[in-house]
Amino acid sequence: xxxxxxxxxxxxxxxxxxxxxxxxxxxxxxxxxxxxxxxxxxxxxxxxxxxxxxxxxxxxxxxxxxxxxxxxxxxxxxxxxxxxxxxxxxxxxxxxxxxxxxxxxxxxxxxxxxxxxxxxxxxxxxxxxxxxxxxxxxxxxxxxxxxxxxxxxxxxxxxxxxxxxxxxxxxxxxxxxxxxxxxxxxxxxxxxxxxxxxxxxxxxxxxxxxxxxxxxxxxxxxxxxxxxxxxxxxxxxxxxxxxxxxxxxxxxxxxxxxxxxxxxxxxxxxxxxxxxxxxxxxxxxxxxxxxxxxxxxxxxxxxxxxxxxxxxxxxxxxxxxxxxxxxxxxxxxxxxxxxxxxxxxxxxxxxxxxxxxxxxxxxxxxxxxxxxxxxxxxxxxxxxxxxxxxxxxxxxxxxxxxxxxxxxxxxxxxxxxxxxxxxxxxxxxxxxxxxxxxxxxxxxxxxxxxxxxxxxxxxxxxxxxxxxxxxxxxxxxxxxxxxxxxxxxx
Numbered sequence: 001x002x003x004x005x006x007x008x009x010x011x012x013x014x015x016x017x018x019x020x021x022x023x024x025x026x027x028x029x030x031x032x033x034x035x036x037x038x039x040x041x042x043x044x045x046x047x048x049x050x051x052x053x054x055x056x057x058x059x060x061x062x063x064x065x066x067x068x069x070x071x072x073x074x075x076x077x078x079x080x081x082x083x084x085x086x087x088x089x090x091x092x093x094x095x096x097x098x099x100x101x102x103x104x105x106x107x108x109x110x111x112x113x114x115x116x117x118x119x120x121x122x123x124x125x126x127x128x129x130x131x132x133x134x135x136x137x138x139x140x141x142x143x144x145x146x147x148x149x150x151x152x153x154x155x156x157x158x159x160x161x162x163x164x165x166x167x168x169x170x171x172x173x174x175x176x177x178x179x180x181x182x183x184x185x186x187x188x189x190x191x192x193x194x195x196x197x198x199x200x201x202x203x204x205x206x207x208x209x210x211x212x213x214x215x216x217x218x219x220x221x222x223x224x225x226x227x228x229x230x231x232x233x234x235x236x237x238x239x240x241x242x243x244x245x246x247x248x249x250x251x252x253x254x255x256x257x258x259x260x261x262x263x264x265x266x267x268x269x270x271x272x273x274x275x276x277x278x279x280x281x282x283x284x285x286x287x288x289x290x291x292x293x294x295x296x297x298x299x300x301x302x303x304x305x306x307x308x309x310x311x312x313x314x315x316x317x318x319x320x321x322x323x324x325x326x327x328x329x330x331x332x333x334x335x336x337x338x339x340x341x342x343x344x345x346x347x348x349x350x351x352x353x354x355x356x357x358x359x360x361x362x363x364x365x366x367x368x369x370x371x372x373x374x375x376x377x378x379x380x381x382x383x384x385x386x387x388x389x390x391x392x393x394x395x396x397x398x399x400x401x402x403x404x405x406x407x408x409x410x411x412x413x414x415x416x417x418x419x420x421x422x423x424x425x426x427x428x429x430x431x432x433x434x435x436x437x438x439x440x441x442x443x444x445x446x447x448x449x450x451x452x453x454x455x456x457x458x459x460x461x462x463x464x465x466x467x468x469x470x471x472x473x474x475x476x477x478x479x480x481x482x483x484x485x486x487x488x489x490x
Contacts, residue, residue, distance in 0.1 A: 027149050027151040028149065029140045029149055029156075029204065031138075033204030034139050034140045034142070034143045034204065035138045036204035036205055037138075037143065037200060037205070037206060038134065038135045038136065038137050038138035039138075040205055040206050040230075041132065042132070043070075043232060044070035044234065044235055045068075045069060045129070045230060045231065045232055045233060046067065046069075046230070046231045046232075046233045047065075047067045047209075047229070047230055048065075048066050049065040049067075049226050049228045050063075050064055050228075051064070051224050051225070051226055052225040052227075053224050054212075054222065054223050054224065054225060055180075055222050058179075058181075060080045061081075063078060063079065063080055063177070063179050064078070064079045065078050065176070065177050066079075068236040069131075069236065070236050071123075071124070071128070072095075073089075073090060073092065073235070073236035074123075074127055074236065075088075075089050075090075075236050075237060075238055076088045076177070078179075084385045087239075087385055089101075089239040091110065091238060095124070096121060097120070097122070097123050097126065098111060098112050099113060100238060100239045101239070101391070102239065102241070102242070102391065103361070103391070104358075104363065107241065108241060128175075129171075129175065130171045130172040130174065130176060131175075133167045134167075146164040147159060147161065147164060147196075154199070155203075155207075156200045156201075156204070157197060157198070157199055157200075159196070159197050162194075165192055165193060165194045165196070168193050168196065172211075172213070173191035176213055176226075178215075179224060180215050180222055182215075182222065184216070185218055185219060190216055191214060191215050192216070193211045193214070194211065195210070196209070196210070197210045197211070205232075206230045207230055208227075208228065208229060208230060209230060210226065210228070212224070213226055241365070243365075244365040245366065245368045246364065246368060250369060251364040251367070254364045254377050254429060254431060254437075257436070257437045258359055258360070258429075258437065259360075260436065261359050261437060261458060264458070264461045265356055265357060265359060265360075265458065266356075268295040268351075268356075269292060269295040269296075269461065269462050270292050270458055270459065270461045270462075270464055271292070271460040272457070273456070273458075273459065274287075274289070274290065274404070274455070274456050275287045275455045276412070276454050277452065277453050277455070278445075278448055278451070278452050279451040279452070279453075280450070281450075285452075288304055288306035289304065290304040290305075290403065291304075291305070291464050292356070292464060293466035294322070294351070294355070294356075299466070299467070299478075300322030300329075301319065301320075301466060301481065302319040302321070303318070303334065303472065303477065304319055304405065305469065306406070307471075307475075308333075310335060312338075313333075313335035313337070313340050314337040314338055315337055315475065317335075317475075318344065318403070319403045320349070320355055320401075320402065321485065323343070323348075327348065328349055328350050329351070329354075330343040330344075330345070330348055331343060331344040331345055331403060332481070332485075336475050336477050336480040339484065340484060341480055341484040341485050342484075354402030354403075355401065355403070357397075357398060357400060357401040358394070358397060358401070359398060359399070361398055366379045367379045368380070370428070375430055375431040376428060376430045376431075377428065377431070378427075378428045379426060379427040380425075381395070381425055381427060382425050382426065387424065389422060392424045395424065396413060396441065399439045399456045412445055412448065413454075414445065414446055414447065415445065415446055417446045423443055423444040425442045425443055425444070426440075426441075426442045427439065427440070428440040428442070436457070436458050438455060439456045440453055440454070466478065
Protein backbone atom coordinates (compact mmCIF):
# COMPACT_ATOMS: atom_id res chain seq x y z
CA UNK A 1 0.00 0.00 0.00
CA UNK A 2 1.33 3.42 -0.87
CA UNK A 3 1.98 5.58 2.16
CA UNK A 4 1.59 9.37 2.10
CA UNK A 5 4.72 11.40 2.62
CA UNK A 6 3.49 14.21 4.85
CA UNK A 7 6.64 15.73 6.28
CA UNK A 8 9.12 15.80 3.42
CA UNK A 9 8.13 19.02 1.65
CA UNK A 10 11.12 21.07 2.82
CA UNK A 11 13.63 18.35 1.92
CA UNK A 12 12.21 17.84 -1.54
CA UNK A 13 11.91 21.55 -2.18
CA UNK A 14 15.59 22.07 -1.51
CA UNK A 15 16.65 19.78 -4.36
CA UNK A 16 14.32 20.99 -7.16
CA UNK A 17 15.22 23.24 -10.04
CA UNK A 18 12.14 24.78 -11.73
CA UNK A 19 13.91 25.11 -15.07
CA UNK A 20 14.90 21.43 -15.24
CA UNK A 21 11.92 19.19 -14.64
CA UNK A 22 12.25 15.51 -15.53
CA UNK A 23 9.02 14.96 -17.45
CA UNK A 24 8.00 14.52 -21.06
CA UNK A 25 7.47 17.95 -22.58
CA UNK A 26 9.25 19.44 -19.57
CA UNK A 27 8.84 23.17 -19.10
CA UNK A 28 9.53 25.88 -16.61
CA UNK A 29 7.32 28.69 -15.36
CA UNK A 30 7.91 32.34 -14.70
CA UNK A 31 7.09 33.97 -11.40
CA UNK A 32 4.20 35.73 -13.15
CA UNK A 33 2.63 32.40 -14.09
CA UNK A 34 3.14 31.08 -10.57
CA UNK A 35 1.49 34.20 -9.16
CA UNK A 36 -1.49 33.72 -11.49
CA UNK A 37 -1.73 30.10 -10.32
CA UNK A 38 -1.53 31.02 -6.63
CA UNK A 39 -3.96 33.92 -6.95
CA UNK A 40 -6.59 31.63 -8.43
CA UNK A 41 -6.60 29.39 -5.37
CA UNK A 42 -6.60 32.32 -2.98
CA UNK A 43 -9.59 33.99 -4.66
CA UNK A 44 -13.25 32.85 -4.66
CA UNK A 45 -13.55 29.71 -6.77
CA UNK A 46 -15.95 26.98 -7.77
CA UNK A 47 -15.06 23.31 -8.00
CA UNK A 48 -17.34 20.64 -9.46
CA UNK A 49 -15.97 17.21 -8.59
CA UNK A 50 -17.04 13.93 -10.13
CA UNK A 51 -16.25 11.34 -7.46
CA UNK A 52 -15.83 7.71 -8.50
CA UNK A 53 -15.39 5.21 -5.64
CA UNK A 54 -12.86 2.50 -6.39
CA UNK A 55 -14.86 -0.07 -4.41
CA UNK A 56 -18.37 -1.55 -4.53
CA UNK A 57 -20.58 -0.03 -1.86
CA UNK A 58 -23.20 2.04 -3.66
CA UNK A 59 -25.97 1.63 -6.19
CA UNK A 60 -24.78 4.82 -7.91
CA UNK A 61 -21.49 4.81 -9.79
CA UNK A 62 -20.50 8.42 -9.14
CA UNK A 63 -21.12 11.31 -6.78
CA UNK A 64 -20.91 15.00 -7.62
CA UNK A 65 -19.57 17.51 -5.12
CA UNK A 66 -20.06 21.18 -5.95
CA UNK A 67 -18.18 23.71 -3.85
CA UNK A 68 -18.20 27.48 -3.97
CA UNK A 69 -15.64 28.88 -1.56
CA UNK A 70 -14.22 32.25 -0.56
CA UNK A 71 -12.51 33.66 2.52
CA UNK A 72 -15.87 34.39 4.18
CA UNK A 73 -18.39 31.93 2.74
CA UNK A 74 -18.85 28.38 1.52
CA UNK A 75 -21.64 26.51 -0.25
CA UNK A 76 -21.32 22.72 -0.52
CA UNK A 77 -23.63 20.33 -2.36
CA UNK A 78 -23.23 16.56 -2.61
CA UNK A 79 -25.34 14.62 -5.09
CA UNK A 80 -25.64 10.88 -5.64
CA UNK A 81 -26.41 10.47 -9.30
CA UNK A 82 -29.02 13.16 -9.97
CA UNK A 83 -30.29 13.29 -6.37
CA UNK A 84 -29.01 15.92 -3.96
CA UNK A 85 -28.22 14.25 -0.65
CA UNK A 86 -26.51 17.01 1.30
CA UNK A 87 -26.14 20.77 1.24
CA UNK A 88 -24.29 23.05 3.63
CA UNK A 89 -24.12 26.85 3.41
CA UNK A 90 -21.75 28.76 5.66
CA UNK A 91 -21.36 32.48 6.12
CA UNK A 92 -18.54 34.07 8.11
CA UNK A 93 -18.54 37.84 7.51
CA UNK A 94 -17.00 38.41 10.96
CA UNK A 95 -14.61 35.47 10.62
CA UNK A 96 -16.72 33.07 12.69
CA UNK A 97 -18.83 30.26 11.27
CA UNK A 98 -22.59 30.57 10.90
CA UNK A 99 -24.57 27.73 9.32
CA UNK A 100 -27.39 28.89 7.04
CA UNK A 101 -30.66 26.97 6.82
CA UNK A 102 -34.25 27.46 5.69
CA UNK A 103 -37.07 27.44 8.22
CA UNK A 104 -40.71 26.49 7.60
CA UNK A 105 -41.49 30.13 6.85
CA UNK A 106 -39.06 30.03 3.88
CA UNK A 107 -36.63 32.33 5.68
CA UNK A 108 -32.86 31.95 5.83
CA UNK A 109 -31.70 31.41 9.42
CA UNK A 110 -28.15 31.82 10.74
CA UNK A 111 -26.95 29.47 13.49
CA UNK A 112 -23.59 30.22 15.09
CA UNK A 113 -21.22 27.28 15.48
CA UNK A 114 -19.44 27.07 18.84
CA UNK A 115 -16.90 24.68 20.33
CA UNK A 116 -17.20 22.66 23.53
CA UNK A 117 -16.40 25.77 25.57
CA UNK A 118 -19.12 27.77 23.78
CA UNK A 119 -16.54 29.84 21.93
CA UNK A 120 -17.19 30.85 18.29
CA UNK A 121 -15.52 28.59 15.72
CA UNK A 122 -13.39 30.55 13.22
CA UNK A 123 -13.95 29.94 9.52
CA UNK A 124 -10.28 29.94 8.60
CA UNK A 125 -8.62 26.71 9.58
CA UNK A 126 -11.89 24.83 10.00
CA UNK A 127 -14.20 25.34 7.02
CA UNK A 128 -12.06 27.19 4.47
CA UNK A 129 -10.75 25.91 1.14
CA UNK A 130 -8.81 22.67 0.83
CA UNK A 131 -6.98 24.24 -2.10
CA UNK A 132 -5.43 27.02 0.03
CA UNK A 133 -1.97 25.41 0.33
CA UNK A 134 -1.62 25.94 -3.42
CA UNK A 135 -2.10 29.69 -2.89
CA UNK A 136 1.33 29.79 -1.23
CA UNK A 137 3.12 28.61 -4.39
CA UNK A 138 3.49 32.09 -5.88
CA UNK A 139 7.07 31.69 -7.04
CA UNK A 140 8.28 29.53 -9.92
CA UNK A 141 10.88 27.91 -7.69
CA UNK A 142 8.42 26.98 -4.93
CA UNK A 143 5.90 25.64 -7.45
CA UNK A 144 8.50 23.41 -9.08
CA UNK A 145 9.32 21.91 -5.69
CA UNK A 146 5.89 20.26 -5.69
CA UNK A 147 5.01 19.75 -9.37
CA UNK A 148 6.56 18.55 -12.61
CA UNK A 149 5.52 21.01 -15.31
CA UNK A 150 4.83 19.93 -18.90
CA UNK A 151 3.66 22.01 -21.87
CA UNK A 152 0.49 20.98 -23.70
CA UNK A 153 -1.46 22.42 -26.61
CA UNK A 154 -3.96 24.04 -24.24
CA UNK A 155 -1.43 25.27 -21.69
CA UNK A 156 0.35 23.23 -19.03
CA UNK A 157 0.00 20.06 -17.01
CA UNK A 158 1.29 20.09 -13.43
CA UNK A 159 1.92 16.59 -12.08
CA UNK A 160 2.26 16.37 -8.34
CA UNK A 161 5.36 14.94 -6.73
CA UNK A 162 5.26 13.14 -3.38
CA UNK A 163 5.80 16.53 -1.78
CA UNK A 164 2.44 17.67 -3.25
CA UNK A 165 0.78 14.84 -1.35
CA UNK A 166 2.35 16.18 1.83
CA UNK A 167 1.31 19.73 0.99
CA UNK A 168 -2.36 19.02 0.31
CA UNK A 169 -3.33 15.95 2.31
CA UNK A 170 -4.13 17.50 5.70
CA UNK A 171 -6.20 20.37 4.32
CA UNK A 172 -7.94 18.30 1.66
CA UNK A 173 -8.74 15.58 4.19
CA UNK A 174 -10.59 18.19 6.22
CA UNK A 175 -12.24 19.84 3.23
CA UNK A 176 -13.48 17.01 1.01
CA UNK A 177 -16.74 15.11 1.40
CA UNK A 178 -16.28 11.68 2.95
CA UNK A 179 -18.39 9.28 0.91
CA UNK A 180 -16.60 6.12 2.07
CA UNK A 181 -19.11 4.24 4.30
CA UNK A 182 -16.65 1.77 5.78
CA UNK A 183 -15.16 1.82 9.27
CA UNK A 184 -11.42 2.24 9.76
CA UNK A 185 -9.21 1.41 12.71
CA UNK A 186 -9.38 4.48 14.96
CA UNK A 187 -5.78 4.19 16.15
CA UNK A 188 -4.13 3.97 12.74
CA UNK A 189 -6.59 5.66 10.35
CA UNK A 190 -5.39 8.49 8.13
CA UNK A 191 -6.28 10.14 4.81
CA UNK A 192 -4.27 11.55 1.96
CA UNK A 193 -4.45 12.69 -1.65
CA UNK A 194 -2.09 11.55 -4.39
CA UNK A 195 -1.86 11.15 -8.17
CA UNK A 196 -2.41 14.91 -8.35
CA UNK A 197 -2.58 16.46 -11.83
CA UNK A 198 -3.58 20.08 -12.49
CA UNK A 199 -4.30 21.57 -15.94
CA UNK A 200 -3.80 25.28 -16.59
CA UNK A 201 -3.89 27.69 -19.51
CA UNK A 202 -0.80 29.44 -20.84
CA UNK A 203 -1.09 32.20 -18.23
CA UNK A 204 -1.10 29.66 -15.38
CA UNK A 205 -4.82 29.82 -14.54
CA UNK A 206 -6.06 26.37 -13.39
CA UNK A 207 -9.05 24.77 -15.12
CA UNK A 208 -9.01 21.11 -14.07
CA UNK A 209 -7.59 18.88 -11.37
CA UNK A 210 -7.44 15.10 -10.90
CA UNK A 211 -6.41 13.21 -7.77
CA UNK A 212 -7.14 10.22 -5.57
CA UNK A 213 -8.56 10.66 -2.08
CA UNK A 214 -7.38 7.71 0.01
CA UNK A 215 -8.70 6.47 3.37
CA UNK A 216 -6.28 4.06 4.99
CA UNK A 217 -5.36 2.29 8.19
CA UNK A 218 -2.93 -0.45 9.18
CA UNK A 219 -5.13 -3.06 7.50
CA UNK A 220 -5.33 -1.49 4.05
CA UNK A 221 -6.66 1.42 2.00
CA UNK A 222 -9.61 2.46 -0.18
CA UNK A 223 -9.86 5.43 -2.52
CA UNK A 224 -12.12 7.65 -4.58
CA UNK A 225 -11.04 9.21 -7.86
CA UNK A 226 -11.76 12.95 -8.14
CA UNK A 227 -12.14 14.71 -11.48
CA UNK A 228 -12.56 18.41 -10.73
CA UNK A 229 -13.61 21.29 -12.97
CA UNK A 230 -12.27 24.58 -11.60
CA UNK A 231 -13.46 28.12 -12.29
CA UNK A 232 -13.14 31.57 -10.76
CA UNK A 233 -16.26 33.25 -9.33
CA UNK A 234 -17.01 36.74 -8.07
CA UNK A 235 -18.66 35.60 -4.84
CA UNK A 236 -20.30 32.55 -3.30
CA UNK A 237 -23.98 31.99 -4.09
CA UNK A 238 -25.35 31.21 -0.64
CA UNK A 239 -28.71 29.83 0.38
CA UNK A 240 -31.73 32.00 -0.36
CA UNK A 241 -35.50 31.48 0.02
CA UNK A 242 -36.95 29.09 -2.54
CA UNK A 243 -39.34 30.22 -5.22
CA UNK A 244 -43.02 29.66 -4.41
CA UNK A 245 -44.52 26.56 -6.05
CA UNK A 246 -47.88 28.25 -6.70
CA UNK A 247 -48.97 31.59 -8.04
CA UNK A 248 -50.48 34.08 -5.59
CA UNK A 249 -53.93 33.29 -6.97
CA UNK A 250 -53.47 29.55 -6.51
CA UNK A 251 -52.08 29.99 -2.99
CA UNK A 252 -54.78 32.44 -1.82
CA UNK A 253 -57.31 29.85 -0.45
CA UNK A 254 -54.58 28.10 1.52
CA UNK A 255 -53.18 31.36 2.88
CA UNK A 256 -56.63 32.44 4.00
CA UNK A 257 -57.36 29.10 5.66
CA UNK A 258 -54.07 29.07 7.57
CA UNK A 259 -54.55 32.68 8.66
CA UNK A 260 -58.06 31.99 9.94
CA UNK A 261 -56.89 28.92 11.82
CA UNK A 262 -54.02 30.83 13.41
CA UNK A 263 -56.44 33.52 14.58
CA UNK A 264 -58.68 30.87 16.12
CA UNK A 265 -55.73 29.16 17.84
CA UNK A 266 -54.56 32.50 19.20
CA UNK A 267 -57.79 32.55 21.20
CA UNK A 268 -55.97 29.98 23.41
CA UNK A 269 -59.00 27.72 23.89
CA UNK A 270 -59.51 24.77 21.54
CA UNK A 271 -59.17 21.03 21.05
CA UNK A 272 -56.85 19.24 18.65
CA UNK A 273 -57.61 15.71 17.49
CA UNK A 274 -54.74 13.42 16.45
CA UNK A 275 -54.84 10.03 14.77
CA UNK A 276 -51.77 7.99 13.86
CA UNK A 277 -52.40 5.24 11.32
CA UNK A 278 -50.00 2.71 9.82
CA UNK A 279 -50.41 1.83 6.15
CA UNK A 280 -52.75 -1.13 5.77
CA UNK A 281 -53.81 -1.23 9.44
CA UNK A 282 -57.48 -1.75 10.25
CA UNK A 283 -57.58 0.79 13.06
CA UNK A 284 -55.44 3.73 14.25
CA UNK A 285 -52.37 3.06 16.34
CA UNK A 286 -53.16 6.17 18.36
CA UNK A 287 -56.32 8.26 18.53
CA UNK A 288 -56.48 11.08 21.07
CA UNK A 289 -57.40 14.67 21.86
CA UNK A 290 -55.34 17.50 23.32
CA UNK A 291 -57.33 20.11 25.23
CA UNK A 292 -55.98 23.66 25.33
CA UNK A 293 -57.20 25.77 28.22
CA UNK A 294 -54.71 28.64 28.08
CA UNK A 295 -57.38 31.38 28.15
CA UNK A 296 -58.18 30.76 31.83
CA UNK A 297 -55.71 32.79 33.98
CA UNK A 298 -56.33 30.44 36.92
CA UNK A 299 -55.59 27.26 34.93
CA UNK A 300 -53.40 27.78 31.87
CA UNK A 301 -53.15 24.09 31.08
CA UNK A 302 -53.09 21.74 28.09
CA UNK A 303 -53.39 17.99 28.56
CA UNK A 304 -53.81 15.06 26.18
CA UNK A 305 -56.14 12.20 27.00
CA UNK A 306 -53.70 9.58 25.68
CA UNK A 307 -52.39 8.47 29.06
CA UNK A 308 -48.89 7.03 29.15
CA UNK A 309 -47.66 4.44 31.64
CA UNK A 310 -44.84 5.44 33.93
CA UNK A 311 -42.98 2.57 35.60
CA UNK A 312 -43.00 4.36 38.94
CA UNK A 313 -46.03 6.66 38.89
CA UNK A 314 -48.51 4.61 36.86
CA UNK A 315 -50.97 6.19 34.40
CA UNK A 316 -49.61 9.61 33.46
CA UNK A 317 -51.21 12.40 31.44
CA UNK A 318 -48.87 14.78 29.62
CA UNK A 319 -49.17 18.30 28.32
CA UNK A 320 -48.06 21.86 29.08
CA UNK A 321 -48.83 24.38 31.79
CA UNK A 322 -47.99 28.01 32.45
CA UNK A 323 -45.69 28.38 35.43
CA UNK A 324 -45.52 31.96 36.76
CA UNK A 325 -42.18 31.33 38.47
CA UNK A 326 -40.67 30.22 35.15
CA UNK A 327 -42.35 32.98 33.18
CA UNK A 328 -43.59 30.62 30.47
CA UNK A 329 -45.01 27.24 29.58
CA UNK A 330 -43.33 23.99 30.58
CA UNK A 331 -44.03 20.35 29.75
CA UNK A 332 -45.85 18.61 32.61
CA UNK A 333 -46.94 15.15 33.61
CA UNK A 334 -49.82 14.31 35.95
CA UNK A 335 -50.04 10.88 37.65
CA UNK A 336 -53.33 10.80 39.60
CA UNK A 337 -52.87 7.33 41.13
CA UNK A 338 -49.64 8.53 42.73
CA UNK A 339 -51.02 11.97 43.57
CA UNK A 340 -48.08 13.36 41.62
CA UNK A 341 -47.49 16.14 39.09
CA UNK A 342 -44.26 17.76 37.89
CA UNK A 343 -42.53 19.39 34.96
CA UNK A 344 -40.95 16.90 32.53
CA UNK A 345 -37.96 19.02 31.49
CA UNK A 346 -36.40 22.43 32.03
CA UNK A 347 -37.48 24.00 28.72
CA UNK A 348 -39.55 27.18 29.09
CA UNK A 349 -41.60 28.08 26.01
CA UNK A 350 -43.79 30.94 24.94
CA UNK A 351 -47.00 30.89 22.94
CA UNK A 352 -45.03 31.63 19.77
CA UNK A 353 -42.24 29.15 20.48
CA UNK A 354 -44.04 25.84 20.81
CA UNK A 355 -46.63 26.11 23.58
CA UNK A 356 -49.18 26.36 20.76
CA UNK A 357 -49.13 24.60 17.38
CA UNK A 358 -47.16 27.02 15.19
CA UNK A 359 -49.60 27.05 12.27
CA UNK A 360 -48.76 30.69 11.61
CA UNK A 361 -45.15 29.80 10.75
CA UNK A 362 -46.09 27.55 7.83
CA UNK A 363 -45.59 29.27 4.50
CA UNK A 364 -47.59 28.34 1.43
CA UNK A 365 -44.42 28.68 -0.71
CA UNK A 366 -43.58 24.98 -0.34
CA UNK A 367 -47.02 23.61 -1.25
CA UNK A 368 -48.57 22.59 -4.56
CA UNK A 369 -52.19 21.88 -5.41
CA UNK A 370 -53.14 18.22 -5.50
CA UNK A 371 -54.91 17.80 -8.83
CA UNK A 372 -56.63 14.61 -7.65
CA UNK A 373 -58.25 15.96 -4.45
CA UNK A 374 -60.27 19.19 -4.27
CA UNK A 375 -58.91 21.64 -1.70
CA UNK A 376 -55.81 19.59 -0.96
CA UNK A 377 -52.27 21.04 -1.00
CA UNK A 378 -49.11 18.93 -0.72
CA UNK A 379 -45.58 19.75 0.42
CA UNK A 380 -43.28 17.05 -0.99
CA UNK A 381 -40.71 16.72 1.78
CA UNK A 382 -38.93 13.85 0.02
CA UNK A 383 -38.01 16.15 -2.86
CA UNK A 384 -37.15 19.15 -0.67
CA UNK A 385 -33.38 19.68 -0.62
CA UNK A 386 -33.36 21.49 2.73
CA UNK A 387 -35.36 19.02 4.80
CA UNK A 388 -32.80 18.46 7.55
CA UNK A 389 -33.54 17.36 11.12
CA UNK A 390 -34.34 20.88 12.31
CA UNK A 391 -36.69 21.57 9.41
CA UNK A 392 -38.58 18.29 9.93
CA UNK A 393 -38.83 18.94 13.65
CA UNK A 394 -40.28 22.42 13.09
CA UNK A 395 -42.78 21.12 10.53
CA UNK A 396 -43.95 18.46 12.98
CA UNK A 397 -44.19 20.92 15.87
CA UNK A 398 -46.08 23.41 13.71
CA UNK A 399 -49.11 21.13 13.59
CA UNK A 400 -48.72 19.32 16.93
CA UNK A 401 -47.13 21.80 19.34
CA UNK A 402 -44.43 21.07 21.90
CA UNK A 403 -46.91 19.61 24.38
CA UNK A 404 -47.62 16.56 22.23
CA UNK A 405 -45.70 13.81 24.03
CA UNK A 406 -45.66 11.25 21.18
CA UNK A 407 -43.93 13.65 18.81
CA UNK A 408 -41.76 15.44 21.33
CA UNK A 409 -40.39 12.62 23.46
CA UNK A 410 -41.49 9.12 22.48
CA UNK A 411 -39.51 8.49 19.28
CA UNK A 412 -42.59 7.44 17.30
CA UNK A 413 -41.74 9.96 14.57
CA UNK A 414 -38.10 8.93 14.16
CA UNK A 415 -37.21 7.25 10.91
CA UNK A 416 -34.04 5.83 12.47
CA UNK A 417 -33.83 5.19 16.21
CA UNK A 418 -30.04 4.89 16.07
CA UNK A 419 -29.21 8.11 14.22
CA UNK A 420 -32.27 9.97 15.59
CA UNK A 421 -33.18 11.17 12.11
CA UNK A 422 -36.63 11.82 10.69
CA UNK A 423 -37.90 10.32 7.45
CA UNK A 424 -40.82 12.59 6.56
CA UNK A 425 -42.31 12.12 3.10
CA UNK A 426 -45.01 14.78 2.78
CA UNK A 427 -47.10 17.31 4.66
CA UNK A 428 -50.59 17.83 3.26
CA UNK A 429 -53.24 20.41 4.09
CA UNK A 430 -56.89 20.00 3.11
CA UNK A 431 -59.05 23.12 3.03
CA UNK A 432 -62.79 22.31 3.25
CA UNK A 433 -65.53 24.48 1.81
CA UNK A 434 -66.48 25.33 5.39
CA UNK A 435 -64.52 25.05 8.62
CA UNK A 436 -60.83 24.84 9.38
CA UNK A 437 -58.09 22.97 7.47
CA UNK A 438 -56.82 19.52 8.43
CA UNK A 439 -53.22 18.31 8.24
CA UNK A 440 -51.59 15.02 7.27
CA UNK A 441 -47.95 14.18 7.93
CA UNK A 442 -46.77 11.09 6.07
CA UNK A 443 -43.55 9.50 7.34
CA UNK A 444 -41.66 6.29 7.97
CA UNK A 445 -41.31 5.19 11.58
CA UNK A 446 -38.55 2.94 12.85
CA UNK A 447 -40.58 2.27 15.99
CA UNK A 448 -43.86 1.45 14.25
CA UNK A 449 -42.19 -0.28 11.31
CA UNK A 450 -44.47 1.05 8.58
CA UNK A 451 -45.29 4.07 6.51
CA UNK A 452 -47.43 6.10 8.85
CA UNK A 453 -49.84 9.03 8.53
CA UNK A 454 -50.63 11.44 11.34
CA UNK A 455 -53.82 13.45 10.85
CA UNK A 456 -54.45 16.60 12.91
CA UNK A 457 -57.71 18.57 13.08
CA UNK A 458 -58.82 21.46 15.31
CA UNK A 459 -62.23 22.19 16.82
CA UNK A 460 -64.19 23.55 19.81
CA UNK A 461 -62.65 27.01 19.70
CA UNK A 462 -63.74 29.00 22.73
CA UNK A 463 -65.82 26.11 24.11
CA UNK A 464 -63.17 23.63 25.27
CA UNK A 465 -63.51 23.01 29.01
CA UNK A 466 -60.61 20.90 30.24
CA UNK A 467 -62.24 20.46 33.67
CA UNK A 468 -65.25 18.62 32.24
CA UNK A 469 -63.41 16.16 29.96
CA UNK A 470 -64.70 12.73 31.03
CA UNK A 471 -61.28 11.06 30.93
CA UNK A 472 -59.87 13.69 33.26
CA UNK A 473 -62.90 13.74 35.57
CA UNK A 474 -62.99 9.95 35.93
CA UNK A 475 -59.30 9.82 36.81
CA UNK A 476 -59.14 12.93 39.01
CA UNK A 477 -56.51 14.45 36.72
CA UNK A 478 -57.24 18.17 37.02
CA UNK A 479 -57.68 18.05 40.80
CA UNK A 480 -54.36 16.23 41.14
CA UNK A 481 -52.65 18.88 39.01
CA UNK A 482 -54.18 21.73 41.03
CA UNK A 483 -53.43 20.17 44.39
CA UNK A 484 -49.81 19.33 43.65
CA UNK A 485 -48.75 22.22 41.43
CA UNK A 486 -50.70 25.05 43.01
CA UNK A 487 -50.85 24.01 46.65
CA UNK A 488 -47.29 22.73 46.90
CA UNK A 489 -46.01 25.55 44.67
CA UNK A 490 -43.99 23.32 42.35
